Amino acid sequence: xxxxxxxxxxxxxxxxxxxxxxxxxxxxxxxxxxxRQDLGLGLRLIHYSNTAGTTGKGEVPDGYSVSRxxxxxxxxxxxxxxxxxxxxxxxxxxxxxxxxxFFGPGTRLTVL
Amino acid sequence: RKEVEQDPGPFNVPExxxxxxNCTYSNSASQSFFWYRQDCRKEPKLLMSVYSxxxxxxxxxxxxxxxSQYISLLIRDSKLSDSATYLCVVNMLMEYGxxxxxxxxxxxxxxx
Numbered sequence: 001x002x003x004x005x006x007x008x009x010x011x012x013x014x015x016x017x018x019x020x021x022x023x024x025x026x027x028x029x030x031x032x033x034x035x036r037q038d039l040g041l042g043l044r045l046i047h048y049s050n051t052a053g054t055t056g057k058g059e060v061p062d063g064y065s066v067s068r069x070x071x072x073x074x075x076x077x078x079x080x081x082x083x084x085x086x087x088x089x090x091x092x093x094x095x096x097x098x099x100x101x102f103f104g105p106g107t108r109l110t111v112l
Numbered sequence: 113r114k115e116v117e118q119d120p121g122p123f124n125v126p127e128x129x130x131x132x133x134n135c136t137y138s139n140s141a142s143q144s145f146f147w148y149r150q151d152c153r154k155e156p157k158l159l160m161s162v163y164s165x166x167x168x169x170x171x172x173x174x175x176x177x178x179x180s181q182y183i184s185l186l187i188r189d190s191k192l193s194d195s196a197t198y199l200c201v202v203n204m205l206m207e208y209g210x211x212x213x214x215x216x217x218x219x220x221x222x223x224x
Contacts, residue, residue, distance in 0.1 A: 035214075040120070042199070042216035043156070090155055100146075101212055103155035 002026065004104035006091050012110045013081050021076040021107050023091030031094050032074040033058075033101070034066060036087040043090065049074055081111045113138055115213045118200050122219035129190045133218045135200030136182045143210065145176055146201040147185050150217065156199055159185075190222045 004025045013019050025032065034046040035058075045058030049068040063085060065077045074093075078085055091104040118135045125131050137145075145162035160167065162174040162183050173186040183200055200215035 033212075040216060043214040045211070048211075100158045100161075103157070105155050106153075 004091055004093055004102055006089075006104035006107050008107060009105070010108040010110075012112065013078075015082055015111055016080050019078045019081055019109070021078075021089055021091075021109070023074045023076070023104055024072050025074075025091075025093045025102075025104075026072065027093060027095070027102070028071055029093035029095045029102075030071070031096075032068065033092040034064070034074070034076045035090045035092065036060065036085075037090060037106075038087050046076065046089075081109075083111045085109065086111045114215075115139060115204070116200055116202050116215040118198075118215035118218045120216060120218060122221050124221045124223060125190055127190055127192060127222055127224050129222075130186065130188045131190060131220065132187075133185045133198055133200075133220075134182055135184070135215055135218075136180075137200075137202045137213075138181070139202070139204050139213075140178075140181060142181075142202045142204050144203040145174075145183050146203070146212075147172075147174060147183075148199040148201055148214075150197045150199055152196075156214075159198070187220075190220075192222050192224060195220055195222045 007022045030051045033048045035043040044060050047066040049055045052071045089107045092101045094101040116137050147159040148156040149159045150156040162176045166175045171188045175184045197217040199217045202213045
């Protein structure tokens with residue numbers, strides 16, 4: 001693994017189903033983030049984690065949950081998916097406050 | 113008012129042209145600034161950081177005006193490969209730590 005990986009690459013999901021998007025980084029970065037990107041709205045922060053064991057809510061957290069059991073992994077869970085959660089989801093990480101933020105390749109999620 | 117605002121474009125320019133993008137931000141306590149580039153259906157990647165004194169990287173020049181709270185990106189001698197969406201990013205200091213706020217992006221199309 002080099003950088004950040006996300007899985008799955010894409011997914012079509014029935015409304016009401018539970019789904020976990022996976023994110024793993026091998027750069028030992030402290031901070032990790034989940035964004036969604038929708039046309040015309042740019043990247044919006046869903047949840048973040050400044051360090052392993054801590055998480056926080058971003059701009060659009062409703063309907064999503066995260067955990068940060070270790071430094072490398074930061075999964076995002078949709079407990080009961082709704083069509084408005086159709087989006088492209090990017091995971092990101094960075095070492096510290098002013099450092100570059102690196103993004104994963106994204107997960108395209110469609111909720112029908 | 114959005115925290116970071118950009119002209120969405122698209123900017124359609126011929127090869128070899130010079131093009132400039134501006135971005136305004138609302139939080140005067142913002143700490144650092146970046147331009148990211150995003151290709152279609154790909155993750156954002158850092159193009160350059162923006163320093164108070166302005167900085168240049170080849171054909172790209174970034175400027176910061178703290179008094180007016182805007183950031184600019186100038187691209188000289190545009191290439192076809194410059195076609196992408198350019199994201200203005202502002203690092204804001206919040207009570208829980210640093211938060212990167214992304215503009216919605218400016219679309220650039222360079223044509224032959």
